[in-house]
Amino acid sequence: MKKYLLTSWLKITGIVAASGIGYENNQLQLVSDNSNALYHYFITNDSLAKYSFDDNPVNDQMKKKTKYDLESFTKIDNTWYAFGSGSTENRNIGFMFNKFSKYSTKIDLTDLYSEMKSFSDLGDDDFNIETVTTYKEDWLFINRGNGAKNANYIFVVQGKNLTDEYNMYYFEFDLPKINDVASGFSDGTVINNTLYFIATAEDEQSTYNDGAIKGSLFGAIDLKKMKILFTEKISDTNKFEGITILEQNKKNIVFVLCEDNDDALNKETVIYKLAVDLKGKIK
Template sequence: MSARTDSKVFYESLPSASGLEYVQGAYYVLGDDTPYLYEVDEQFILVNRHAIFDTTAVVEGRIPKAVKPDLEGMAHFTYGRDQMLLLLGSGASNTRNKGYLINLSDNMQVQELDLSRFYTFLKEVLHLESEGQLNLEGLAMDDIYTYLLQRPLGAGSNTLLRFDTDDFKRFLMLEGEVPSVALYHFDLPVIGQSSASFSGAYSLEGKLYFTASVEDTPNAIDDGEVLGSFIGVIDLYSLPQAMDALNPYKASVTQLKDTDGSAYSGKAESLVVMKGEEPKSYKVIVVSDDDQGHSELLEVQMELDES
């Protein structure tokens, strides 16, 4: 497979992009240290921003690292007649255990979620014993399943957590029981001494597409030098081959290329995938974060291998 950037747009005033979703002609961009959800039109013009929560903690346009909610995953789903967005914190610290529901059908009404109980459950099933090891970096939902991506630290495997979507919605909307989960483990490429790790997800027609990046950092809190970014795809029918944590399944990936064909040097954070005009051809919109308070949106041409 291949993924080459056709064009890109730099956003000076959109900080730290971490999530992306497309709903009814609009792209919604999430940042991990901003209290706003940003709205971008189909020409990639920033047209609006919507406050998610109190903005008083903002310093020079960003929330300080120690108190930021670190919203890293976003997905669209329907609930009755309503179009909803779910925003999830990474779970890497107590300040990052929150989520938000935004009702696109009801004037962007926001509901805050305390996910402490859910994240405690995830730490247990992932066998994470210390603070900072949970690091959820991708979220995708379809009519059948909901997917969360755990970005590992050190030698751990990249883990896909799969939930039944109806159970997951019941948990979110009706304060139901924590949904049961299935775990799948994946092997991603290495650059230098560092392995690529999940950063974003998007579900389309039986496949889970993801972004991954290689970042030289010792923990889930601090940023590090970005060594490269990837786009990958998981055939969801292959998940039974990815159940062994000691023998993670090799995911299909390609390094993201810049407009000149060189390796893209930014940190790809999430993506939206749309079918192209030719078989095995896709238009991919990627958001990236430069860790300096700015963001970039990339229009990428992706070609999958014949199978």
């Protein structure tokens, strides 16, 4: 068992259903699965900037049938990325956002997602990309197993780009149940050769509909061996959907978590700290 401490840290007004998070220089970057925006929160002066990804006005609450379902956020150098889940046709979209120019470029992920499903024999009802991050030169697209197959997969994508010059392979993982309900990946972040991830459980076998929240767990995967190192339940009530690193040393890491509580009327998101004592076992 790993020692951990979960505490609420910040409350940010103006974000609905936070689903991905990044941190640097005392600032947070967030995306929402209900929105077309990148949210840039400045911790020091408690201010929030919003930038549209698609040149349309910022919409914090897009209709379920038309939203991009942006479930993941990641950073490479000066570019910030957000990716749709692929759970419906209009969700096969990603965005590249330059943090200096604030200019956004759309990425069509239709072919990539189609090949992922074909290669892994996943139907539309089992395909739901919740996490995109990088490991060395590779992209990791992580599928949440909340369909009938409970397909918790990591797709490793290699190549020059994500549209027409790539190859892929994948690994399948068995995650523990949370309160007797199957859990699925919801986000992850890489440190050296380890993927630290969160997973959630909902009492609904659907990539489209939300179910009753049954809790969240935290765990780690050795990316060299593609083997789960540990898992630990961290909540019976929270649906954590974003994780990033706040600070670390050889024995401890403090992560930042965001959550989606499936309440469309709630205009305030709570940011949490998860302090983990790894006893020097960071790989």
